[in-house]
Amino acid sequence: MDEDSRIAPVEDVPADSSLLFTVRDGFDKEEAILLRLADGVIALQNYCPHWTDVRLDSGSGATVRDEELVCTKHGATFETTTGDCTHGPCEGATIDEVDITVEDGVVYLTDERYEFENLGPSGEHNLSSRGRIGFSGN
Secondary structure, three states: OOHHHEEEEHHHOOOOOOEEEEEEEOOEEEEEEEEEEOOEEEEEEOOOOOOOOOOOOOOOOOEEEOOEEEOOOOOOEEEOOOOEEEEOOOOOOEOOEEOEEEEOOEEEEOOOOOEEEEEOOOOOOOHHHOOOOOOOOO
């Protein structure tokens, strides 16, 4: 595999959280997460389909409970194996998968839409860190 597409060793992907990474599509950067499954690893885009500016992993790992990814903003839950929303305001929606492959215990980006940028966040402003309604009166 091409070293430029190397994301991380499988052993670096937490069993009960996620590993955040950034990909590039031309000049645009997007975030994705790696999730450890019982039989491998999956990569999903790092957003909630209910409000796509809400990140599931804001840099400290996404919440994974009982093999479901949880949006802490809305309480929506997603199957880790498919990205399908099973409960919450976006029930029936699916988080887009990012193509990866594992070779010799290392995860590589194989999605033709993207180039691997770096581990961690994109550095873009985190819109999900603020509430949608202000109570300051301003």
